[in-house]
Amino acid sequence: MLDNTALRQSRLINDPDSELVVRIARGDQTAAAELVKRHLSKMTALARHMLGDAAEAEDVAQEVFLKVWQNARKWEPGKAKFETWMHRVAVNLCYDRLRRRREVYTDQLPDREDPDCPAPDQSIVDAQLGIRIENAMMHLPKRQRAALTLCHLREMSNIEAARIMEISIEALESLLARGRKGLRKHLAGEVKMLLEK
Amino acid sequence: MMSIKMTNEEFERLSAIYGSDIDRWPITNRRAARDFSQKNARTAQRILDAQSSIDTALSHAPIQEANAALEKQIMQTFQTQSTASSALGLWGRLKGGTRSQTHAFPAWGVALALILVFGFVGGYGGYSYTLNQSDSTEILANAFGSDEYTLFLEDSST
Numbered sequence: 001m002l003d004n005t006a007l008r009q010s011r012l013i014n015d016p017d018s019e020l021v022v023r024i025a026r027g028d029q030t031a032a033a034e035l036v037k038r039h040l041s042k043m044t045a046l047a048r049h050m051l052g053d054a055a056e057a058e059d060v061a062q063e064v065f066l067k068v069w070q071n072a073r074k075w076e077p078g079k080a081k082f083e084t085w086m087h088r089v090a091v092n093l094c095y096d097r098l099r100r101r102r103e104v105y106t107d108q109l110p111d112r113e114d115p116d117c118p119a120p121d122q123s124i125v126d127a128q129l130g131i132r133i134e135n136a137m138m139h140l141p142k143r144q145r146a147a148l149t150l151c152h153l154r155e156m157s158n159i160e161a162a163r164i165m166e167i168s169i170e171a172l173e174s175l176l177a178r179g180r181k182g183l184r185k186h187l188a189g190e191v192k193m194l195l196e197k
Numbered sequence: 198m199m200s201i202k203m204t205n206e207e208f209e210r211l212s213a214i215y216g217s218d219i220d221r222w223p224i225t226n227r228r229a230a231r232d233f234s235q236k237n238a239r240t241a242q243r244i245l246d247a248q249s250s251i252d253t254a255l256s257h258a259p260i261q262e263a264n265a266a267l268e269k270q271i272m273q274t275f276q277t278q279s280t281a282s283s284a285l286g287l288w289g290r291l292k293g294g295t296r297s298q299t300h301a302f303p304a305w306g307v308a309l310a311l312i313l314v315f316g317f318v319g320g321y322g323g324y325s326y327t328l329n330q331s332d333s334t335e336i337l338a339n340a341f342g343s344d345e346y347t348l349f350l351e352d353s354s355t
Contacts, residue, residue, distance in 0.1 A: 018251035021332055027240055027279060029272070029276070029279070031274055032275050033272055034280040036268055036271050036272065037268070040267065040268055040271070041262055041263040043263075044261050044262070044263045044267070045260055047207070047263075048259065048261035049258060054261055057261055058267050060272065061263065061267065061271075062267070062271050062274065065271045065274075065275075066271075066274055066275075066278070069274075069275050070278065110308055115260070126257060127259075129254070130257050130258060130259040131259070133254050133257050133258045133259075134253075134258060134259055137258065148255070150215065151215070151221075152252070152255045153255060153258055157223075157224075158215075160221055173214045176211045176214045176215070177210075177214045179214070179250050180214070180248070181214060181218070183255075184250075184251055184252065187251075187254055
């Protein structure tokens with residue numbers, strides 16, 4: 001249960017969301033709207049990188065905020081930033097979905113283009129590259145994908161990412177190294193070709 | 198801040214984990230890494246270049262922005278949840294839930310209220326079933342003694 005002591009404690013770890021969470025715990029919808037505005041993009045982007053699916057990413061983001069609304073009273077400030085807790089919830093929801101999902105990704109990446117064709121517009125090249133990266137990410141084991149997403153795509157520190165994933169820094173580093181290696185393997189040849197265009 | 202001595206192997210290991218941008222490496226390693234890359238420019242560049250294509254590739258990963266419709270949908274979910282929990286709270290008080298014992302209605306009160314409600318609805322419903330619409334409207338007009346209902350009766354008869 002949140003009280004003033006807990007709130008003071010959370011201020012000590014410089015949590016910009018703590019006051020909002022206290023208000024949300026009291027049922028304040030304005031505070032909830034503010035929190036949604038602050039973090040919705042981050043949650044959606046994280047879920048998109050983890051799941052590779054726009055609609056599922058939105059579902060996960062929605063579930064995260066529903067959990068916030070339902071569990072704000074139970075949050076214990078001072079242990080970790082509220083944002084860290086939200087990311088942890090999002091990552092775990094993505095894990096659940098990936099566990100349930102039948103892995104039906106194709107082993108083949110989309111066909112390379114005909115070299116005789118005129119060069120496509122840069123935005124199309126970017127979009128194609130994006131799809132290829134996303135496909136390659138989907139081939140990685142989910143924990144490697146989570147580590148890469150948090151550290152490289154969400155630009156979090158290794159300490160924050162390890163905290164979210166509830167693992168040690170050493171374990172995170174191992175996941176990152178294997179993830180990057182796996183990505184290189186899946187993108188062999190493709191990346192260089194596309195980036196040179 | 199403690200600075201770690203950087204070796205060729207450590208530089209390579211860190212680049213394989215954190216990529217080609219030293220600014221993204223753990224803060225405790227950055228200074229030593231920069232010193233290393235100044236003293237061993239060619240080696241450092243070769244190691245970093247080997248990782249840069251993956252960093253560039255990652256920077257092209259699709260970014261999904263949240264949209265206003267999703268934001269609205271989430272807020273509607275909160276409102277639905279609030280309404281549902283208010284209803285549950287009322288039900289809890291009605292049945293004398295453990296969390297609000299002091300405000301709980303007594304069981305006999307609940308029973309009496311239910312009998313009255315069902316009695317009224319059942320009695321009125323059963324009787325009105327035997328009447329046509331204008332009759333039932335007349336009963337309502339008599340029951341409430343309202344001019345509006347009288348007016349309504351006059352309008353409907355024309």
